[in-house]
Amino acid sequence: MTAKTTLRGWRLVLLRAWLPVTLVVLWWTLSAGSEALYFPPLQEILTTLVDEWILGPRWRDDLLPSLANFTIGFGVSVLLGTALGVLLGMSPVVRALFAPVLTFFRSLPSPALIPIVLGILGIGAGMNISLIVLGAIWPILLNTIDGVRSVDTQLREMVRSYRLTRRQVITYVILPNAGPQIFAGYRISLQIAIILIVVSEMVGATHGLGYYVLESQQLFMVTQTWVGTILLGIIGYLLTLIFLRIERRVLRWQIRMRQATGAS
Amino acid sequence: MADPDAAGDGGVVTDKTRTKADGIMGEQHILDLQNVGKTYSTGAVSARILDGVEFTVDRGEFVCVVGPSGAGKTTLLKCIAGLTSPTTGRTLFEGEEVTEPPAKLAVIFQDYSRSLLPWLTVAKNIELPLQKARFPAKERPDIITEALSNVGLEGKGSVYPWEMSGGMQQRAAIARGLAYQPDVLLMDEPFAAVDAQTRIDLEDLVLGMSRRLGMTVLFVTHDIDEAVYMAHRVVVLSGTPAKVARDIPVDLPDERDQVTTKNLPRYGKLRAEVFGLIQEAKHAVTRDIGMVRA
Ligand SMILES: Nc1ncnc2c1ncn2[C@@H]1O[C@H](COP(=O)(O)OP(=O)(O)OP(=O)(O)O)[C@@H](O)[C@H]1O
Ligand SMILES: [Mg+2]
Secondary structure: OHHHHHHHHHHHHHHHHHHHHHHHHHHHHHHOOOOOOOOOOHHHHHHHHHHHHHHOOHHHHHHHHHHHHHHHHHHHHHHHHHHHHHHHHHOHHHHHHHHHHHHHHHHOOHHHHHHHHHHHHOOOHHHHHHHHHHHHHHHHHHHHHHHHHOOOHHHHHHHHHOOOOHHHHHHHHHHHHHHHHHHHHHHHHHHHHHHHHHHHHHHHOOOOHHHHHHHHHHOOOHHHHHHHHHHHHHHHHHHHHHHHHHHHHHOHHHHHHHHHHOOO | OOOOOHHHHOOOOOOOOOOOOOOOOOOOOOEEEEEEEEEEEEOOEEEEEEEEEEEEEOOOOEEEEEOOOOOOHHHHHHHHHOOOOOOEEEEEEOOEEOOOOOOOEEEEOOOHHHOOOOOOOHHHHHHOOOOOOOOOHHHHHHHHHHHHHHOOOOOOOOOOHHHOOHHHHHHHHHHHHHHOOOOEEEEEOOOOOOOHHHHHHHHHHHHHHHHHHOOEEEEEEOOHHHHHHHOOEEEEEEOOOEEEEEEEEOOOOOOOOOOHHHHOHHHHHHHHHHHHHHHHHHHHHHHHHHHHHO
16 A cells, blocks of 8 residues: 555656656757857756856845745735735625726736836836736735635524624634635736736846846847746746645645545 | 513413413513514515514423424524524514524524534534633633533544534534533524434434433424424424414423334324324415415
């Protein structure tokens, strides 16, 4: 039983790893000694990556600020989106008051806000973070509202007849009940935030990963452009991985219930 | 009909439907339904479900409410529990008009799977309604342990509801109701979703518990056998809108037993009487629906 599971674990790793590994190996061999302007050898790209970003100062000057902007922007979206979502989800009156504005803002493509935000806040972290929040908060807000409203009628009656306090209702009934849906919102917002961190730094920053990619491209430093792109890919991938970890941990009860009952 | 104040003043109540003698003079009924009517309105359509429902429940009594499906039993229970307000009349709980769910009243719902919180363990589910004012934190573990052992779920506190069978989940829901230490327990077809054997076990469990703890229970059920077997009194609802068709005292020995009690000739007679009333009520419902359709 255990042997079979470990075997399966190994097989899973192999199944997952073969394509990335093959692609990297192919890239490495095919690009070796390449003279083409836009396709420098992978070896050169990786050497530059290590030299500039790990051994050099770029991790401190460009990577950390990007990550900080992302963390603050996404964090604010999560906190604000969830809190407002609970408020709007619980109160039909508040919902009616804000629904039209909500619909308007969430239909607005967030890059369209760049000129205005840039005009108001100027270049810098404030602008980058604001843009992330303005783009990433909507899926969280809307999913939270939906999830909060989806409390089953009988559960509502149970809550009322046992006279649970508002605080208990929010922490023990509404939030866990809406959890899966809220996290689905976080997941969409995470992707938006990753996109916006790049976009906002391309136009409204003097350092950071997004700035680096665009700058190097404009200076025809093709190797650097590749380095930045690969780094962005890796970071996006890692952030998604971390997120899935957290999601699985928070929604543990739901996953276990699904396994136990076979139901959704 | 009865003067609404009569019971509170300790006056003699002469309501014909009150077949069981009222408690000691001056002692109020724990539940008192006065001319309860309920009309649901959805848009242009409005449906009168209850009209002039009147009965009382005394402390320590076990009263079953029976009636055909759709008669309005759940609606009535919600009026008593303060989950919805009657359109006409009122319900009194311990002498006070119910306007919101009373603190000393607990409801056990039919669908246990939608009444326990799946993200909390059984113990946490039981603990949640135990507010600070009535249940100091350090007393709660004992209360929970006792409630669990009262329903035969010793040591199951750390289990999640969905890890248990349907019967066990309903037991857990009952344990939560018990731990809450209500003066009245309302139960809405609590055993409708469990298998026959579990049902019998749960009937005896609730019966034993209510007798042992001297708890007042209002029990809604479809099942005539169940009603007569468990109750001190059976209230039959009938008609559209529903009212009390009959309030039948169950004059069987207080100690009930699945075999002996159900073999008593008196049990058979009571069962037949309730059955007859329900059949009549059912036909009345079909007739009314037919008239509406025509
Ligand atoms: N919130 C509501 N709005 C409108 N109509 C309702 C509502 N709740 C119940 N009804 C209607 O009231 C009638 C009585 O419902 P109720 O659930 O009280 O019956 P019941 O006797 O409990 O039935 P059952 O034995 O099937 O549980 C039904 O026709 C039902 O459709
Ligand atoms: Mg019902």
